[in-house]
Amino acid sequence: MEKLWSPWRSHYIESFKNPKNSGCIFCDAFHENVNDDSSLLIEKGELTFTVLNLYPYNNGHLLIVPNRHLSDFDLLTDDEYLDIMRKLKLAKSALNIISKPAGFNIGANLGKASGAGIDDHIHFHIVPRWNGDTNFMPVLGEVKVLSQDLLLTKKKLIEAYNTKQNT
Numbered sequence: 396m397e398k399l400w401s402p403w404r405s406h407y408i409e410s411f412k413n414p415k416n417s418g419c420i421f422c423d424a425f426h427e428n429v430n431d432d433s434s435l436l437i438e439k440g441e442l443t444f445t446v447l448n449l450y451p452y453n454n455g456h457l458l459i460v461p462n463r464h465l466s467d468f469d470l471l472t473d474d475e476y477l478d479i480m481r482k483l484k485l486a487k488s489a490l491n492i493i494s495k496p497a498g499f500n501i502g503a504n505l506g507k508a509s510g511a512g513i514d515d516h517i518h519f520h521i522v523p524r525w526n527g528d529t530n531f532m533p534v535l536g537e538v539k540v541l542s543q544d545l546l547l548t549k550k551k552l553i554e555a556y557n558t559k560q561n562t
Contacts, residue, residue, distance in 0.1 A: 421446075421460045421516040429553070435545060437552050442478040445486060447545050447552070452522045455494055455548055457486045460518040468505055468517060479519055486521045489555035493548075496523035 424446050427434040435447040437457065448456040459482045461475050471479070483501055490496060500522040504511035 419464055419516050420513065421458075421518060422464050425460070425462055432546065435549055437549060438482075438556055440478060440482070442475050443482050445482055445556075447549055448520070449545070451545075452500075452520075453496075453524065453528060455490050455496075455523045455552070457490070457521045457552075458518045459483055459486065459521065460516065464516050466515045466517055468503070471517070483519060483521055485556065485559055488559045489552050490521070490523045492555040492558065493551040494523055497526050498524045500524060 424434075424436055425439065425444055427436045429436045429438060435449060437445040437447065439462075441462075443459055443461050446458050446460065448458050459479050461471060461479065463475070465471070487499060487501075490499070500520065503517065503519045505514075505517070507514050
C-alpha cells in the first residue's frame, strides 16, 4: 500500500498521550458538549450518545455508544439495548433527510478479531451507502475520499435530529 500523508490523524494519536484523557475516546466524547464546534458529538441521551466517526467509511458514518464503559454485548441492559435500537432508527431517519442514501450498513464489531478498532467500549455503526460509492480510490489506491467536512455534516445532522425528535 502506498502512503498517504494525513496529518489530522496525529491529533487522534496524540490525544491518547494526554494525561487528562480517560484513555477511552468514547468516554471522553461523552463528556464533550454538543454545541462545541470542535466536537463531533451529535446528541446525548440518558443511556446512549451519538457521535460522528472521526475516520468514516462514508459521509455521515455515525456511532451509537452506550454511556456506560463496557466491552461485552451481554452486559448491555435491556433498556440500553432498546435505546441503541431507537438511536439507530433516529440516525437512519436523520441521514435520510440530509443525504438520501440508497442503503445503510448497521452493526457492531465485537472484539479485535472481528475488526473492532476500539474493542473496550462497545459501539454500533450506521454507515450510509450509495450505489457506486466504492470506486477506484479505495479499490486501487486504498484511500477513501470524503466529499463533505465532518463539522458541516454534524451541523446538518443536528438539524435533522431536531426535526425528527420534534415530530
